[in-house]
Amino acid sequence: MSTDNDLQTTQYLCIGCPLGCRLEVDEDPAGDIVEIRGFSCRKGKTFAEREHTDPRRMITTTVGVTGGLWARLPVHATEEMPKHQMWDVIDLLRTVSVTAPVAMGDVVVAGILGSEVDVVASRDMPAADPAA
């Protein structure tokens, strides 16, 4: 049995609704969750658990596009990715450029960082009007 002194408490802000409950997660030295406090609904408890053990984010950014209506093409990962990979994904996408026309859903980077997740175009990007 561990005493309270061995517990490490981490705080989170619940994003489930505008109440913004302040959540606390106690973890024992073995890395197991001992207690979750501060939630006022089931959503909050699930969020704290997930955020503590496997935080994920939907990554959206832009890549360069040549010959398009705009200079940048918005793209997004097809699934939420581990939060700690965010900067690696962003840094990689910063080096990517495509050529118009592009269709929404076109794969810009397949299996990014060796994962199963693709990065796809968030919109059609028509070629710029040559007369313009």
Added chain:
Amino acid sequence: MMSITNLQDQYDVVVVGAGPGGMAAALAALRTGVDSVLMVDREVEPGGILNQCIHNGFGLHHFGEELTGPEYAQRFLTDLLDHHIDIATDCYVLDVTPDRLVTLMSPSVGVRQVLAGAVVLAMGARERTRGAIRIPGRRPSGVMTAGLAQKFVNQMGLLPGRRAVILGSGDIGLIMARRMTLEGVEVPGVFEIMPHANGLTRNIVQCLHDFDIPLHLSTTVVEIHGRDRVEKVTVAPVDERLQPDLSRARTIKCDTLLASIGLIPENELSQKLGLRIDPTTAGPVVSSTMETSRDGVFAAGNVVHIHDLVDFVSQEALLAGENAARYVTGRRPPADNIKLNAGTNVASVVPHTISSDREHTVYLRVRHPLEKSWLRLGEVYEKRLRYVVPAEMVSLKVRPRFLEHFHGDSLTIDIVPRDEPGREEM
């Protein structure tokens, strides 16, 4: 891209604006059975502000899934292009007369007038600027609204600066704090004059906490320094009356100040048309069919009242478009018979009137945050709410059965504290 040259002289419905409101209104009008619809927008393509909102979180209500802004726009546009519709981009609407004669101007058609059977106003909103809150100091470059910076970064591939202070904690400001950080711009902090954040908690966590960007509440920018370019800003805490305490002011080095301090419905055309404007929403007074005080002129979206979710803009605009088509084809529903009044804790309510023969969705915004509360519609209906905040619009479905035994001509809608018996003093 879609600038048209074969403009007709007459349309069943003309929609002003091709953002989410305009697209939904045009789509609903076509589905309701009118033959000719013209949608006009001053930008080079339809989609409105959604095209620059590259983050996700749109469409949960309307499509049942989370989409990015451009995807949400493209879904509506794809549906629209299944129908026959004229879209004039790069085109300004200069005037709409009470007889619905619409004056347009664009490089491809010059100045033209078209006659509309019905008009839907969907001009959206524009951002409040530095001038709106009168920040003292010089006028260097590097001061802009968060939404303009968003267009620079996400569409044009331009960085507004290298170190950006953000004023205001609205969602656009929070989203831009993250966006600028991801693009390698330093964001030393977000400053909010109110004691609470204005944006969604989700954005506080995912746009600020994730990147260790501090949010300073009850603090505002009191001076901008720099001759040609912003060099620094002075910030100071404010008291309960929002007056800055200059004895505790400090300066922050930066080359950019982004203002995310609210939106103003864009109603120049509405004013020229002489529409009745509600001072609490700064948008036209509308009936339950989204018809304004002028016959055959409808309005929807941010031009009527500022929404926090695009999904509700779409819903409201579908209603406006459907009713514009009904107006043209002589199938108007019965006129409204009940006026809605805002109670003491309600800042605004839309629509302004309803009718007792069918179901309506009523949108309202509270003045003060409350936890446990009652939402009350006169004495005919009440509902428990867990929490309300000014930043989140409240919607209520008003069903005909609520009004079965009501014979008055106005109802007050309010959100009041719900005191729990035996609740301990805080």
